[in-house]
Structures are given as structure tokens and as C-alpha cells.
Amino acid sequence: MLSTILEAALRSVALAIPAALIARVFLRAHPRLELTVWTLVLVGALAMPAVMQRAPIALLPARSPPAAVLSPGGPEAAPEDTPAEVVFAPSPSPQPPRATSSSPKLDWRLMAAVVYSAVTILMASRIALGVALAWRRWRSARPLNGERFAGRDVRVAPGLTAPTTFGRAILLPADSAGWSETTWRAVLAHENSHIQRGDFFVQWLAAAHRALFWFSPLAWFLTRRLADLAETLSDNDAAMSLGDRPAYAEALLAIATRARGAPFGVAMARGPNVAARVERILMHPSGEIDMSVPWRQKLLVAALLLPTFALAAGASAQDAAPPASPTATAASSNMPDLDSFIGVYTLSAPLSPGQTLTISRRGDSYFAKWIESDGEEAIDVRPNHDFVLEGHHLHVDRVALKDGKVDTFAFFWRKHFNGATRIDDAEAQRLDALFAARKADQNTPRRLVAIDAKALEGLDGFYQISDEKVFHVTHEGAHLYNQTTGQKRVEIFPESASKFFYTTSPTQLTFQTDAQGAATGVILHQYGLERPCPKISDADAQVIEDQYAARSAEQHRPRAVAPIDPQSLDAYVGTYQLWSKGFMTATREGDHLFMKVTGQDKYEIFPEKKDEFFYTVVAAQITFVIGDDGKARKLVLHQNGWDTSAGRVEPPPKP
Numbered sequence: 001m002l003s004t005i006l007e008a009a010l011r012s013v014a015l016a017i018p019a020a021l022i023a024r025v026f027l028r029a030h031p032r033l034e035l036t037v038w039t040l041v042l043v044g045a046l047a048m049p050a051v052m053q054r055a056p057i058a059l060l061p062a063r064s065p066p067a068a069v070l071s072p073g074g075p076e077a078a079p080e081d082t083p084a085e086v087v088f089a090p091s092p093s094p095q096p097p098r099a100t101s102s103s104p105k106l107d108w109r110l111m112a113a114v115v116y117s118a119v120t121i122l123m124a125s126r127i128a129l130g131v132a133l134a135w136r137r138w139r140s141a142r143p144l145n146g147e148r149f150a151g152r153d154v155r156v157a158p159g160l161t162a163p164t165t166f167g168r169a170i171l172l173p174a175d176s177a178g179w180s181e182t183t184w185r186a187v188l189a190h191e192n193s194h195i196q197r198g199d200f201f202v203q204w205l206a207a208a209h210r211a212l213f214w215f216s217p218l219a220w221f222l223t224r225r226l227a228d229l230a231e232t233l234s235d236n237d238a239a240m241s242l243g244d245r246p247a248y249a250e251a252l253l254a255i256a257t258r259a260r261g262a263p264f265g266v267a268m269a270r271g272p273n274v275a276a277r278v279e280r281i282l283m284h285p286s287g288e289i290d291m292s293v294p295w296r297q298k299l300l301v302a303a304l305l306l307p308t309f310a311l312a313a314g315a316s317a318q319d320a321a322p323p324a325s326p327t328a329t330a331a332s333s334n335m336p337d338l339d340s341f342i343g344v345y346t347l348s349a350p351l352s353p354g355q356t357l358t359i360s361r362r363g364d365s366y367f368a369k370w371i372e373s374d375g376e377e378a379i380d381v382r383p384n385h386d387f388v389l390e391g392h393h394l395h396v397d398r399v400a401l402k403d404g405k406v407d408t409f410a411f412f413w414r415k416h417f418n419g420a421t422r423i424d425d426a427e428a429q430r431l432d433a434l435f436a437a438r439k440a441d442q443n444t445p446r447r448l449v450a451i452d453a454k455a456l457e458g459l460d461g462f463y464q465i466s467d468e469k470v471f472h473v474t475h476e477g478a479h480l481y482n483q484t485t486g487q488k489r490v491e492i493f494p495e496s497a498s499k500f501f502y503t504t505s506p507t508q509l510t511f512q513t514d515a516q517g518a519a520t521g522v523i524l525h526q527y528g529l530e531r532p533c534p535k536i537s538d539a540d541a542q543v544i545e546d547q548y549a550a551r552s553a554e555q556h557r558p559r560a561v562a563p564i565d566p567q568s569l570d571a572y573v574g575t576y577q578l579w580s581k582g583f584m585t586a587t588r589e590g591d592h593l594f595m596k597v598t599g600q601d602k603y604e605i606f607p608e609k610k611d612e613f614f615y616t617v618v619a620a621q622i623t624f625v626i627g628d629d630g631k632a633r634k635l636v637l638h639q640n641g642w643d644t645s646a647g648r649v650e651p652p653p654k655p
Contacts (some may be wrong), residue, residue, distance in 0.1 A: 002047055002116055004114060004115050005049065005116070005212070005213070007118040008045075008048040008049040008213075009213050009218070009219075009231045010216070011048050012041075012044065012045035012048050012213070012216070012218055013216065013218050015041060015045065015048075016041050016043050016045075016218050016221075017042045019038065019040075022037060023038070030153070030155065031101055031222050031233055031236075032233055033480055034229055035197075035226065035229040035230065035233065038222060038225055038226055038229070039226065040207055041201070041222065041564075042206055042209060042222050042226065045209055045213070045218065045219075045222070046208070046209050046212075047297075048204060053512075054634050058253055066296055066305070067298050072313075082545070086583055100105070101200050109364045109465075114214070114304070119214055120211055120212060120214065122212045123210065123214055124208075124212075125207065125212035125473050127211060129209050134164075135166075136156045136172065137160070137166075138157070138166050138169055138171060139156065140157070140158070141155030141156055141157035141158075141171055142155060142156045142157075143155050144156060144172075146182065148188070149188075152170065152188075152195075152324045153168060153169040153170065154169070154170045154172065154188070154193065155169060155170070155171055155172065156172050156174055156176060156177075157171045157172065157173070157174075158174055159174075160172065160173045160174070161173050162255055162256075163190070163191055163255065164178075164191075165191050165194040165195060165199065165200050167200055167201075168195050168200075168297045169190070170191040170195070172187070182242065182244075182247050182251060183254070183255075184445045185241065185242055186241075186242050186247075186251040186252070187238075187251070187255070189237060189238035189241035189242065190234045190235065190237070190238035191234075193233060193234040193237035193238060194230060194234050197230065197233070199230040199234075202230070203226060203227060205222070206223040206226050206227075207223060207632055209222065209223075210222075212221050215251055215423075219552070224476045226617055231277060231574050232277070232280065233251070235248070235277055235281055236281075236282070239281055245281050245282060245569075246282060247471075248281060249281045249282050252274065252276060252277065252278060253274070256274045256275045256608040258270050258334045267381055278359045280531055281490070299525070305384075309351045324562075327516060333651050336399060336406060337368050337402060337554065338379075340401065340404065340405050340406045341357060341359045341366075341409075342359050342361055342366075342405075343405065343406075343422050344356075344357070344358045344359075344422070344423055344425075344427075344428040345357045345358075345359070345409075345420035345421055345423065346420070346423050346427070347418055347419070347424055348418060348419035348420070348421070348623070349418075350417055352436065352529040352530060352531040353530065353531075353532075354371075354438075354529065354530065355371055355529055356370075356371040356372070356423070356428065356431050356432075356435075357369070357370060357371075357420060358371075359379070360412070365378055366378070366379040367379060367385075369429070369434050370526070371432070372435070372439075372528050372529055373527075373528040379561065387411065394411035394413060395411060395412035396409055396410070396411050397409070397410050397411070397412070397417065398410040398417070398419075400593050402422075405422065406422065407421070407422050408421050408422065435528045435529070436528070437623060438525070438529065438530065439527070439528030441524065441525075442506045442507065442525050442527075442528065442537075442598040443506045444510070446493070446495050446501040447475070447495055447497065448493050448494065449495055449496060450494075450597070451478075451492055451496075451497050452497075453475075453477060453478040455497055456475035456478070457475065457479050458513060458516070458517040458518040458519055459472055459473055459475065459480060459513075459519045459537075460474050460475055460538070460539060460542070461535050462520060462535065462536050462541035463472060463519075463533040463534065463535050463536070464526065464533055464534055464535075464536045464540075464541070465484070465485075465531075465533050467544075468485070468544060468547070468548065468642075469484060469485040469486070469544070469548075470484075470485050470541045470544050470545070471484055471509075471522065471533060472484075472485075472541070473485075473519075475650065478587065479491055480493075480500060482495070482509070485544065485545060485548050485641075486548055486552070486640060486641045487640065490502065490504055491503075492509060495508070497511065498510055498511045498512075499511075505526075506526070507525060508525040508526075509521065509522050509523065509524060509525070509557060510523040510620065518536055520534070520535055521533060521534045521535050522535075549641070550623060551586075551638070551641045551643065552622060552637075552640070552641035555619050555620065555621060555638050555639060555640075555641065556619045559606075559608050559614045559621075560608070561606050561607060561608070562608055562609050563607075564609075566590075566591040568610065569588045569591070569592075569593050569624060570588060571624070571630055571631050571632055572586050572588075572632050572633070572635075573586050573587060573588050573593075574586055574632065574647055574648050574649075574651045574652070575648070576632075576634065576635050576646035576647060577645060577646055577647055577649045578597075578637070578646045578647065581598065582597070583596050583597070583598045583649065583652075584597050584598075584622075584635065584637070584646055585647050585652070586605075586632075586635075587602070592604055593605055593613065595613075595615075595622065603615060603623065604616075605622060608621070611623060611624045611625075611626060611632075613617075615645035617637070619639070620637065620638060620639035620640075621637075621639075622635050622636070622637055622638070623636045623638065624633065631648070633647070633648050634646060634647045634648060
């Protein structure tokens with residue numbers, strides 16, 4: 001929640017900057033238009049936390065689902081010692097954790113949340129108390145009747161020292177009975193001007209915004225500026241109604257000398273700026289200033305601010321659309337029928353060369369199959385025409401047709417747009433045969449050969465598998481070792497001077513070298529595919545390794561149970577797809593939430609805070625992402641240094 005509030009505050013400042021420029025350059029002599037501008041900014045700032053979650057504009061590149069650790073199928077995989085992407089429970093009888101953490105470390109995020117909540121509650125309480133006291137004063141005030149009040153709600157409130165607007169009522173001090181006719185006309189005109197514009201309600205919203213965003217300078221500026229502009233306009237309206245600006249200034253000064261603060265409301269002569277108001281009134285002692293603004297101009301101002309608000313509220317959620325493609329040939333609203341996608345496609349970099357995707361149909365259902373996968377997966381087509389495969393949005397884009405069929409398209413996967421090009425039956429058969437031959441070769445028992453130990457010296461270094469994973473190759477004498485990010489260091493054995501094999505999995509590495517024998521890259525042979533992995537600098541590799549280490553450290557820190565509403569558990573109940581045949585199923589039993597992974601026992605998960613849970617049998621956590629319908633639309637499994645996304649499956653798969 002706190003991160004959302006902070007982000008909303010920053011986005012609101014981004015909205016206010018162009019508004020300030022407009023007000024400074026064009027509206028210095030038009031306070032009524034300036035009031036409209038800042039009122040719109042206030043409304044936008046209050047709506048920002050909710051709107052930025054739904055806005056269709058992506059200001060930041062979307063985060064695609066990260067790779068699962070040793071995915072058994074799909075576009076990305078790497079050699080592993082054990083299939084550790086699922087929750088592996090070493091203990092069959094977990095003990096419920098204690099409600100307090102044993103960690104001596106200071107949780108700065110929790111501390112910041114406590115401070116923020118305390119100040120917000122204090123400020124909100126002051127607003128609520130002020131409104132309650134003002135309402136009680138209004139209820140106890142004596143209504144005034146007479147021709148001069150023209151049906152308005154005007155009351156005399158004991159203890160009040162200056163005229164005040166509360167809602168759509170005017171509250172007057174007890175000594176108002178002794179006012180002159182000029183003072184009566186000035187006060188009623190001033191307060192009626194506040195009522196006509198709804199200043200009480202605008203300033204109440206400004207106070208609520210300040211309580212919610214008290215740490216933001218914008219919140220304090222809006223409260224002060226909206227009040228100043230409201231008084232400027234009411235002073236002008238009253239002076240025009242009176243027809244005697246010096247007389248109105250004299251009445252304002254007389255009231256100000258007796259004024260004290262009201263609990264809550266719009267007071268006529270309160271605050272340190274009365275002298276400035278009098279000076280502004282007397283600038284035109286013999287004339288009237290027309291500050292009226294046609295509604296067309298207000299609409300124009302709103303129209304100018306709307307694009308700024310849309311940009312400021314642009315969503316950056318995890319499942320937001322990917323960066324817009326400049327070469328897109330078909331908007332989602334013009335997406336061709338799914339039947340035109342049926343066929344076989346070869347996939348381009350950064351996926352493995354020779355990798356294919358087959359889209360087929362049986363009855364009313366559509367299926368997809370990666371060449372390296374053992375089976376087909378149903379494609380879920382959402383209203384926005386995104387394909388959802390294995391719980392992940394593919395964000396189909398750049399669709400090009402040929403002879404009524406899709407010839408090429410792109411999909412967003414692993415933080416990149418990946419191209420897919422239709423191939424004919426002959427090419428599909430060739431790639432199938434090539435894949436089968438590679439897979440058979442990779443599963444063939446390897447034969448160890450002797451090589452010159454000096455040849456190993458040029459192979460040391462880092463090789464990038466993906467944005468989140470690298471190989472680290474080192475040699476010790478005549479032995480070569482490799483350590484994949486997040487895994488153990490294992491020895492790899494030569495079957496030739498350039499090709500090495502694992503004994504822990506049917507996986508091989510072929511080193512590409514230059515004329516001096518120094519490696520420039522490595523080819524990963526696994527799952528029937530051959531994936532190039534370029535050599536990268538130590539500094540670039542360290543960034544990837546540090547990111548993994550930070551994720552792992554966060555996942556292994558001690559956690560404490562937090563109280564949550566048991567009814568909220570219903571939002572998490574459901575089945576989520578990790579990969580082709582791997583599912584996580586959340587069930588509720590009373591006030592407890594349980595999670596079962598395919599092929600494993602069921603274990604209770606405990607709330608750390610709203611939407612975030614943790615295991616006690618293993619260092620793993622789950623974050624639920626809530627959709628517009630109030631139910632979790634996906635979960636993110638945090639384990640082994642990885643963040644693995646799993647989308648909700650509706651209906652759940654049959655056992």
C-alpha cells in the first residue's frame with residue numbers, strides 16, 4: 001500500500017507541474033480559471049491511486065513473467081542439478097510460526113508504514129473531529145428568517161467570532177445583530193459566493209488529500225492555494241455586489257479584528273492574508289472587475305489537462321501491456337480470427353534457433369505446443385485478444401497476413417518481443433526431424449576424452465543465458481567447472497577440445513573460440529535445442545549475480561505472521577499454472593489458507609501482510625495479484641532466488 005501511495009504522490013506532482021506552468025504563464029489575471037485548474041489537479045491527485053492501476057498506458061516497460069527454474073518446457077531452460085522450481089517440503093509436519101519475528105534487524109519498510117499510518121490517522125482524526133464539532137455548532141445554531149436571507153440557511157452560532165460557511169449553510173457570530181446594513185450585505189454576498197462554488201466541499205477534499213499525502217509538498221500547496229483563490233473570488237464577488245470596494249475592505253477589516261478559528265468551515269476573515277486581501281480589493285477602488293468564466297473555457301482547461309492526467313496515471317503494473325511496438329501492423333481491435341493463426345511457426349531470437357510453435361484447433365478449443373514440450377497446452381483468448389498460455393499473457397502484436405493466414409506475428413515473453421514466422425509442412429518436418437536428432441544425440445551416453453589442460457585457459461569467464469542467469473566457467477588444472485546462477489558448481493567433462501558434457505543431466509556445452517583460442521560464446525545443447533550464450537564482461541555478470549543474491553536474501557529473511565481478515569482468503573482460492581504440467585492450488589479451511597503443488601503434499605501458508613504469504617517448511621513466499629473482480633488473477637512464487645509467475649486457470653484442470 002505504501003509503495004502505491006508514494007507512486008501516486010510522484011505521479012500527482014507530474015500532473016501538477018504543467019498545471020503550474022499554465023497557471024503561471026496564462027492565468028495570473030484569471031483567478032477563477034486558476035481555481036478550476038487546481039481543483040482538477042486535486043481531483044486527479046485523489047483519484048491517482050485507483051486510476052493508475054487501471055490506466056491503459058504503460059509509462060514503464062512491463063515486467064514479463066520471469067523464467068521458472070529448470071522449466072520442463074517452454075522457450076527458456078538451463079542445466080540444473082535438481083528440479084527446484086516447485087516448493088519442496090523437507091518436513092511433513094510444519095509447526096505454525098510464532099506471531100513475532102526473532103530477527104534483530106530493523107524493518108525500515110514496516111517502520112515507514114507505521115509512521116505514515118500514524119500521521120495519516122492523526123490528521124484524518126483532526127478533520128473528522130473538526131467536521132463533527134462544526135456540525136454540532138450548526139445543529140445548535142439559531143436559524144434566521146427574513147427577506148434579506150431569501151430562503152438561505154443562515155444561522156447564528158454561539159461562540160463563533162467570524163462568518164463561516166459550513167456545507168451550504170452560513171453561520172454568523174452572535175454580535176451580527178449589531179452590524180450595519182453595509183456589513184450585512186458584504187457578509188452575505190461573500191459567503192453566498194463560497195456556497196455557489198462549493199468551496200466548503202473542495203477544501204474538505206483538499207484537507208483529506210493532505211491527510212493522505214501529508215509527506216508531499218503538493219498536498220500542502222493545494223490546500224493553501226485553493227483557499228486563497230476561493231477568498232479572492234468571494235472578496236471580488238462581494239465587492240461587486242456591494243458596489244463600494246473601500247466599504248467592503250473596511251467591513252472585512254472590522255470582522256478580522258474579532259475573528260478566531262472555527263473547528264471546520266470556510267471562514268470569511270481568518271488567516272494571515274487579510275492584509276493582502278484588503279490591498280487587492282483597494283487596487284480598483286472605483287471600478288468592478290468581472291471575473292466570470294464561461295463554461296466553455298472551463299471545459300477547454302479540463303481538456304488540456306486530461307492528456308497530462310492520462311500520462312501521469314499510466315499503469316506500470318506487472319501485467320501491463322508491453323512497450324508499444326512501432327511496427328505493429330494490427331491493433332488488438334483488428335486482430336484476425338484465431339483460425340488464421342493455425343499452423344507451425346519458427347521462433348526468432350532471443351529464443352533458441354530451430355524452436356517452433358504449433359497452433360492447432362480441436363472443436364472450439366485452440367492449443368499451442370512448443371517443439372520441446374511433451375504435450376499441448378490450451379490457449380485462452382482474452383477480450384483484448386491476448387493469448388494466455390500456461391498462465392502467461394503473450395501480448396500478441398505485429399500481426400501480418402498473407403493469403404488470408406497469419407504469416408508473421410510477435411509475442412511478449414521474458415521481457416522481449418519474440419518473432420514468429422509461419423513455415424510450410426516441409427520446413428516443419430525438417431525442424432521436427434532436426435529436433436528429434438538433437439534430442440537423441442543429447443541423450444546419448446558421452447565418452448570422456450583427454451585434452452591439453454592449456455586449452456582450458458581461454459574458456460574461463462561468464463556467458464549469458466538470459467536476463468537473469470549466467471554460466472560462470474572456471475578451470476583448475478585439467479578440470480573445467482561451471483556454475484549456473486543460483487546453482488551448485490559442477491564439473492563438466494570434455495568429449496572434444498571444444499565440447500563438454502554434464503553428468504547430472506543430458507546437457508552439453510560447445511565453446512566458440514577465436515583464432516587465439518579465447519572463447520567468445522557457448523552453445524547450450526539441451527531439450528533438443530541449441531541455444532547460443534554470448535560471453536559477457538565480469539561487471540555485467542556481477543550485476544545479474546547481485547540481483548539474484550538480493551532476491552535470495554529477501555526470500556530467506558525471517559518472517560512474522562500478520563493478522564488479516566479471514567474473509568479475504570476467499571480471493572486467493574483457486575488453481576494457478578506454473579508451467580505445462582505444474583499447478584499450485586490454494587484452498588481455504590476455516591481461517592487458514594493451504595497451498596498444494598502438483599505431486600506434493602498440502603501445506604499451510606501464513607499471511608505476512610495483505611496478499612503476501614509465506615511457507616514455514618521452506619524459504620518460499622507467495623504474492624497474490626488481485627484483479628478487477630476482487631479475486632487473485634495470478635500469483636508470484638518467490639523461491640530459490642527466483643520470482644516465478646503463475647496465472648489463474650479457469651476452469652481448473654481435471655485431476
